[in-house]
Amino acid sequence: MHVIYGGTFDPIHHGHLRVAVELRERLSVDSVHLVPSHIPPHRGTPGGNSQDRLELLQLAVAGEPGLRIDTRELDREGQSYTADTLRQLRGELGADAPLAMVVGTDSFAGFDKWREWKTIPELAHIILVRRPGSELEEGSAPAAMLAERVTRSPADLHRQPCGRILEMDPPLLDISATGIRQRLEDGRSVRFLIPDPVLEQIRRRGLYREGRKA
Numbered sequence: 001m002h003v004i005y006g007g008t009f010d011p012i013h014h015g016h017l018r019v020a021v022e023l024r025e026r027l028s029v030d031s032v033h034l035v036p037s038h039i040p041p042h043r044g045t046p047g048g049n050s051q052d053r054l055e056l057l058q059l060a061v062a063g064e065p066g067l068r069i070d071t072r073e074l075d076r077e078g079q080s081y082t083a084d085t086l087r088q089l090r091g092e093l094g095a096d097a098p099l100a101m102v103v104g105t106d107s108f109a110g111f112d113k114w115r116e117w118k119t120i121p122e123l124a125h126i127i128l129v130r131r132p133g134s135e136l137e138e139g140s141a142p143a144a145m146l147a148e149r150v151t152r153s154p155a156d157l158h159r160q161p162c163g164r165i166l167e168m169d170p171p172l173l174d175i176s177a178t179g180i181r182q183r184l185e186d187g188r189s190v191r192f193l194i195p196d197p198v199l200e201q202i203r204r205r206g207l208y209r210e211g212r213k214a
């Protein structure tokens with residue numbers, strides 16, 4: 001099964017890395033593919049540009065063959081939509097290969113606002129990671145989609161190419177990229193929240209400091 005885990009990774013942190021490792025083991029796959037996304041230019045906070053974020057990701061996963069980086073969204077011009085990324089992967093993997101994407105409950109709560117959201121389960125499975133404090137609204141369209149397709153068994157995902165939603169509760173570290181950027185802006189320590197090589201690169205490049213343009 002091919003598993004993708006998308007995010008801005010601005011910057012990558014131990015919360016992302018641990019959940020990717022947990023999922024790799026629970027799903028019995030060789031690797032999880034991290035897919036860094038474009039960031040809309042109007043975001044307005046000091047953040048990493050695509051190249052910076054990618055370099056930090058590369059440093060974070062160096063020596064960890066179970067975590068790979070897929071740069072297809074950065075390589076494309078402008079905003080990428082998940083449906084397009086999945087369609088492209090489906091073309092490469094073939095019609096029968098199981099393909100799955102990881103989504104947190106925070107994102108899935110607004111899934112019906114995603115472009116071509118109803119097509120997504122026809123392209124891939126969804127691995128829904130429960131994040132405390134973000135529950136699905138009862139009666140909402142994403143909750144209905146979940147009820148129709150839910151499973152708790154990873155084996156169901158290996159049996160078919162797409163269409164199921166696997167609910168998972170891996171242990172999560174309470175770390176957010178927003179919190180890391182805030183600390184860096186304030187000149188506070190982010191040690192032990194991110195891998196040391198990532199921290200060294202952030203320092204070397206002077207990333208995430210106030211006044212720096214994204």
Ligand code: ATP
Nearest residue numbers: 006007008009015016019104172173175176177178
């Ligand atoms: P921000 O604080 O900038 O919103 P973030 O830390 O939530 O960033 P993203 O790159 O936006 O990181 O997230 C990518 C994916 O990782 C999302 O699906 C998000 O739900 C998940 N994620 C973020 N932080 C954690 C964490 N600590 N543990 C598990 N998953 C996480």
